[in-house]
Amino acid sequence: MKTPIAVLARGDLKHVVRDSTLVLALFGPLAITLLLWFLPAIEMLIQSRLSFDTAPYRLFIVSFLSLIPGMLFAMIYGFIILDERDEAVIDFISITPLRKEGYLTYKLIMPMLLSAGFFLLIIYATALIQLNPIHAIGIASMVALEAAIGTLFLVAFSENKVEGLAFSKVMGIMYLAIPMVFFWNSEWHWLSAFLPPFWIAKAFIHSQTGSIWIWGDLFFGTAVHLAVLLYFLRTFLRRQ
Amino acid sequence: MRLLAAMGQDIRFQFRHGFYYAYAVLTILYIIVLRLLPDTMVYPALTLILFSDICALGFFFIGAIVLLERGQNLTESLFVTPLRLREYLLAKILSFLFLATLSALLIMLGASIGGQDLMWFVFGAVFSALIYTLFGLIFAARARHVNDYFVKSLGAGLLISLPILAYIRLFDTPLFYIFPTRATLILLDVLGTDYALSEKLFSVASLLIWFLILGSWVYQRFNKYVRHPA
Numbered sequence: 001m002k003t004p005i006a007v008l009a010r011g012d013l014k015h016v017v018r019d020s021t022l023v024l025a026l027f028g029p030l031a032i033t034l035l036l037w038f039l040p041a042i043e044m045l046i047q048s049r050l051s052f053d054t055a056p057y058r059l060f061i062v063s064f065l066s067l068i069p070g071m072l073f074a075m076i077y078g079f080i081i082l083d084e085r086d087e088a089v090i091d092f093i094s095i096t097p098l099r100k101e102g103y104l105t106y107k108l109i110m111p112m113l114l115s116a117g118f119f120l121l122i123i124y125a126t127a128l129i130q131l132n133p134i135h136a137i138g139i140a141s142m143v144a145l146e147a148a149i150g151t152l153f154l155v156a157f158s159e160n161k162v163e164g165l166a167f168s169k170v171m172g173i174m175y176l177a178i179p180m181v182f183f184w185n186s187e188w189h190w191l192s193a194f195l196p197p198f199w200i201a202k203a204f205i206h207s208q209t210g211s212i213w214i215w216g217d218l219f220f221g222t223a224v225h226l227a228v229l230l231y232f233l234r235t236f237l238r239r240q
Numbered sequence: 241m242r243l244l245a246a247m248g249q250d251i252r253f254q255f256r257h258g259f260y261y262a263y264a265v266l267t268i269l270y271i272i273v274l275r276l277l278p279d280t281m282v283y284p285a286l287t288l289i290l291f292s293d294i295c296a297l298g299f300f301f302i303g304a305i306v307l308l309e310r311g312q313n314l315t316e317s318l319f320v321t322p323l324r325l326r327e328y329l330l331a332k333i334l335s336f337l338f339l340a341t342l343s344a345l346l347i348m349l350g351a352s353i354g355g356q357d358l359m360w361f362v363f364g365a366v367f368s369a370l371i372y373t374l375f376g377l378i379f380a381a382r383a384r385h386v387n388d389y390f391v392k393s394l395g396a397g398l399l400i401s402l403p404i405l406a407y408i409r410l411f412d413t414p415l416f417y418i419f420p421t422r423a424t425l426i427l428l429d430v431l432g433t434d435y436a437l438s439e440k441l442f443s444v445a446s447l448l449i450w451f452l453i454l455g456s457w458v459y460q461r462f463n464k465y466v467r468h469p470a
Contacts, residue, residue, distance in 0.1 A: 027395075049409060079386040086311055159257075161304045161386050166258040169300075170265060 004098035008106055029069035029118045036065055036126045060182045062129050063204040066122045067175065067197060070115030070143050074150025075168055077111040082154065082161040104236075111151055112144035119143045135207040138218040139200055145225035146196050150174075152232035156239065177201065196225050242323055246331035251338060259301065259339060266293070267343045271350035283432025286353060290428050291404070291421075294344050295365055298336030298373030299397065303389030305332075306380035310466065319467050329458060333373040340369040355431035360440050364427020367447040371420055374454040375400070381461040417442070420450040 035042075039061065043054045054061070084090055094100040119140045123131050131139075153171055158164040177192040181201035192198045199221025206214040254260065270289050277285055309315050318328065344365055348354065355361070376393055383389035403422040406412040407429070416422045423443035426435055 027391075045410065076387055079390075083307075083385040083387075086308065160308055162301070162308050163257045165301055165304045165386070166262040169262045173265065173269065176269075 004096065004102055005106055008098060008103070028072045029114075032065050032068050033118065033122050033125065036062065036122055036128060039126070039128055059129060059204060059208060060178070062123075062126075063182075063201055064175070064178050066119050067143060067146070067178070067200065069118040069122070070111070070147040071150055071171070071175070073111035073114045073118075074147045074171075075154065077107055077147075078151045078154030078164060078168070079161065081107055081151065082158065082164040085155070086160050108148045108151060111147040115147035116140040116144040129208065131204075132207055135203065135214055135218070138222075139203050139207075142196070142200055142203070142218075142221050142225050145222070145229055146200075149196060149225065149229050149232060152229065152236055156232045156236035181205070194224065196221070196228055199224055243327045243330055246323060246327055247334050247338075250331050250335035253305075254301075254335060254339060259297075263297070263339060263343045267346050267350070270294075270347050274347070274351035274353070282351070282353065283429070286347070286351070287407075287425065287428045287432070289347070290344060290365060291368070291425060294340050294347070295368040295424070295428075296372045297340055297343075298333060298369060299376040299393070301336070302332065302373055302376035303380045303383055303393060304386050306377070306466075307383055307386060307389065315466050325459065325462055325467055329377065329455075329462060332377070333370050336373045337366060337369050341366065353431065357430040357440075360427050360430045360444075363444060364424060364430070364447070367451060368420075368424040368428065371424075371447065371450055371454060374451070374458050377458045378454065378461060381458070381465045417446070420447060423447050423450075 039058070043058075046052055046054055081090075090100065090103060093103045098106075120136060123129070123136055150171055154164045154167050158167050174195050175197050177195035177198035178201045180189045180192045181198055182205070199217050203214055203217035203221060205211075206217055274282055274285060274289075309318075319325065375397070379389055379393040379396070383392065400419055401421050403416040403419050403425055406416050406422070407425045423446035426439055426443045427447070429435070430440065
């Protein structure tokens, strides 16, 4: 017997093969991976052309860019949901055995799996930094939750795809927490602790310096991610 | 008159959908960033902000707007009215020009940026914003959904943005002078860098020619796929 999820996944796969949008959409995350793969060469080029040493910024570059695939997947799935809502597809699905909850679960799990997968791929395939595997899994689960947060942010507050696009502009601000953690030498940078990427940046730094605080980052970071996720989920379900 | 009414309607639509709020937040953030940067970095940062976001905002939003209008069968009813296709398209690009100009102006005021080459700069910013929106409209005419629009338009957008490599001095070739983005990057950069008069004149001519080419291309595509769909 086919489960509703399998039917939905097969439908999506047909969709992908038919119009190849999602295959092409993988291009962004793959381009980021490739860019990081060549980062040592790019660093040398910048050093020789512009005599600017980027080595001290490598951890920042890796932690910032490793979150971009998550943001892209969040946007891709957010726009799929918005398109399907505008075309009333969600209303049709809500009367099938899958129901609205099943539909949403599926549409959130996909960006989560893809972004966590790409995160681990970027960290271990490029080997630009040495990250403890247990810490990496902890950070990857935050990255996954963040993708779901991004998708929900786009769909929870907007009426249609045009508004969703305006929200996607605002969503980018969340990632400002990363430069704030890395470059703002003041206790005031804790102001951005409510932004989920803040904790990922902290975890990167503490994991690299071998600080015991990494466990605090993973714990509080996951808690902040879950709290934001639940808030957006409630908002989305209430407004449906 | 019809054009003004259509433009007013487009601006109202953008306001209602939160574009002005989103850009108010981004404008304030850009001002803060520009104020925090060391003096030598301010002009290059301004150029990149305008190039990648403010002037490009029409490109970013136009796909979803046209899709929503087509999805609601709005365009079918619209072209029964006396509104001409040219007016419909002009209203779209001018309404985005209004938001981009407003945001750029506030950023420059907030970060106290100016200079003697301001006229070249303003021409560059205005025509870049118009061209970006036209570029988006080419893909919006046939897009099936938002992701479809972004994949196709961003692929072409990345290609057309290659002159950025010359701007950050990583790679240069005379071929880049064919691209409209080369002209954009020169004119948006005149406040902080000295360019020869010939280069500035060339950039103005390039943007004007690109505006006419893209404008007539968009008109033909909309005439074929939106006004008279098969």
